[in-house]
Every structure is written in structure tokens, then in C-alpha cells.
Amino acid sequence: MSDTPFGFGLPPEEPENGDEGKKKDPTESGQSAGGPGNPFGFGPGAGGDNPFAAMFGAMNPNDLGAAFQQLGQMLSYEGGPVNWDMAKQIARQTVSQGTADGSKDASVGPSERTAVDEALRLADLWLDGVTSMPSGSVSTVAWSRAEWVEASLPAWRQLVDPVAERVGLAMGDVLPEEMQAMAGPLIGMMRSMGGAMFGQQIGQAVGTLAGEVVGSTDIGLPLGPAGKAALLPLNVEKFGKDLSVPQDEVRLYLALREAAHQRLFAHVPWLRSHLFGAVEAYARGIKVDTSKLEDVVGQFDPSQPEQLQDALQQGMFQPEDTPEQKASLARLETALALVEGWVDAVVHEAAKSRLTSADALRETMRRRRASGGPAEQTFATLIGLQLRPRRLRDASRLWASLTDARGLEGRDALWEHPDMLPTAGDLDDPDGFVHHEQADFSELDKMLGEAAQGSGTAAPEKSKPAEGEDGENDSAEDGTDEGKDGRDR
Structure with missing residues (x-):
């Protein structure tokens, strides 16, 4: 974890063009950022590590009134653990500033929308022949970066709120119960500021991520509305810029990935809750270093809110590894x-x-996902989770082998329940899992066939009626045991 607020640090900001290698001295203007003469980090010399400075930037004295008005809004915030209004505002501001390579967000034109729609529809046609799952796309859309921010914020909220909630609760738990009533206003102020700081951090990270993602499922999680297949034309072009691959092929390949994700999440109803639930389980196990929090609560001066920020930057909320x-x-x-x-x-x-x-294109995407791209870094920044599919190649080989052994329907049937899926141990031996599953599948098929033949034979001289019935029951029981064995795996 980094040493930034809440232990979920943002990556350092890219230098402006022409300023590479030049580190700004916060004392150049005669004021220290966040120091006695500049408690909130406003104005010239504001340090980049100060979330207030990151939000307000270099400020003209004429704007100081507006800055304090916004600060008042931060302190009066009484919503959930994250100030999502602020997060949205910061994300939109970050998008409007453009990316480090100088590309600026722009509205999607008619020709780009048509190209995206055609690519996603063609991708769905191609996928019909390689999976038994039908299309999961109800509609197609081409998003600007700002539109991606708007569409993805509900999912970010679901992912981040559980962790932020734990942090907020810790602020109220550090004082003895008999003192909490007296310190109520102080705790409320700290929670409001904590929500604002989380909102600022999330907004900046999501805004930065908007400059990199190519669709709604880059990180393996559905961040957009259900059934809406999406591509970001500007980022698709950026993705293929240095690949020496025709732009149409890049768009179509990324459309295939987006459409495949849509099919999986649409037709495996438990998958979304399974993935998001793992994040919530992580949040329930988070531990907060309350000793540092106790110190800052005991010494907190409401007139100097930068004290709280300084304490947060020292890694007050470092989650501990727990089973x-x-x-x-x-x-x-x-x-x-x-x-x-x-x-x-x-x-x-x-x-x-x-x-x-x-x-x-496959190798490029594999490396992007396996090496921890910007999406994975953003999650690590916000909630301390590394969403890196380290076993991507093993899993891909396993699914390909299952296709050869069981066919499309047999392979895709494993998604019917989470207990039927391969485990981490199975990824260590994909061939062993495939052969074992194939043996089970063939045996079950054989038993069901015999049961069907026995129950459909009515002639007494062929076999006794009870045998057909017993065979059917035995097969059903064996099938149940077999499924249980699969779940135990």
C-alpha cells in the first residue's frame, strides 16, 4: 500500500509538456503548501500530494471565496462513506484535461457510432459459432470518455463503498463509548472530510482510467449497464496506434471481447454478484490501524483540517492481511x-x-491484462485489490481443452453453478481436470442413456419392470453424487 490518504495512493501525476524532469518546489512562491500560511494548500505553491490542492489547483485570490464555499460543502457533507458528487465532479474535470499523451476527449460523431455498432453486431454473429450462449447485448453504444465516467460510477460505488464504510466506522470506534457523545461534532467533521477525500481520490482515478479503457468490461467486471455493449472510439484508436494493425481489425477484435463478456455476464446470473461479493468480503475483513487514528483524534484542531490529511497520508488506514x-x-x-x-x-x-x-492482438491483450494495466492499478489504488488474472493463460488453455473434449455446450455448462467451475488447483493441472471431467461426463451420459432405454422398454420378456425403474433411480443418484464430487473439487 502506498503512503497516501487511506493507504490507497494514486500514481504520481504526469509532468506537463516541456516540464519533464522538472520538480516543482512548493516554496517557490514564498508559501509552503499546506503550511501555516496556506493551511488548505490553495494558491501558488500548492503541493501535488494535497487532495485539496489537487481539487482547487493554483488559485487566484479572487477565487478564494469560492474555494472556501466548496470547502464548507465538503465539511457539511452528510451522505455515505464517499462523497460521490465530488467524485463525479473530479472525474469529469480530469477527463476534460486530457491524457498524458495530449489526447483530448471529444463527442462521438455519427460515423464513429456507426462503425462501433457494425463492429459489435458483426462480433455477435461470429460468436454464435463458438459458444452456446446467445447474445447478451440488448443495445450497442459508442461512448466518449465522459460518458463512460457517467455510466460506470454506479458500479464503482458498489465496489468502493464497502471499503470506505469500514474506514468511516473506524473513525467513530477509536474513542471510548462515554466520550463519543461529546466528540460527536468532531467525529462527524472527520467523517465528512474522509468522504470528501475518498471522493476526490476516486474521481481522479476514475477520470484517469477513462483515458485508457476501450469498453465496459476491460477489468473483467461489468462496469456499465447490463446488456449494453460499449466501445470508446477514441481509446480504441489509441490502443491500436502503435500496433501496425488495420484500425478496422483492432475495433472488431475489441468488439469481440466486449460482446463475449456481455454474453457471459448476461447468461451466468450469479457471476456478477460472485465477483462483487468477493470485494465486499474483503472489506469485511479489513483492519484499520486505530492507534494512529486515536492520536490524531486526540490532537485534532478543527481550524486546521490539514492535520487530518497529514495523518491520512502517513498510512493510517493500512489494511492487514487476514485469512x-x-x-x-x-x-x-x-x-x-x-x-x-x-x-x-x-x-x-x-x-x-x-x-x-x-x-x-491476442498477445497484446494478454500482456495488458496479465501485467497489470491501468485498470488493475486503479482498483489497487481505490480498494487495495489486485484484479490481475495471473492465471489467464492456464485458464484459456483449460477452456480450449474442454471445448475439444466436451464441445461448446459441455464447456459452457460448467458456468451453471460456481461449484462446477475449475478451482485454483485445477488451473495447475488443466489436462488432468479436462480428462477427469470428460470421464465423468461420458460415464454420466452412458448411465442416462441406459436409464432412458430401460424405462422405455415395456416388454416383460426383455427385462423385469422393476429393473428399469431401479436403473433410472440408480442413475439419478449416481448423477447427484457425481455433481457433488464436482462441487467438492
């Missing part, structure tokens, strides 16, 4: 690998005979 957290992370990591592996396998099967650059 519960490790188990949640293990489940999440395995599930992400299975999701990404399935998408990788079906997309490659659909693209390999149609796109000349399918292999190159």
Missing part, C-alpha cells in the same frame, strides 16, 4: 482468470480464421 481477505482475494483472482480465460478462448476461436492479426 478472510486472503481467501476472498484467492476466490476473486481465480474467478477473474476463468472469466478472462473463457473470453480469450472463444474470441480467438472466432477471430483466428477471419482476422489476419488475431494472434498479435
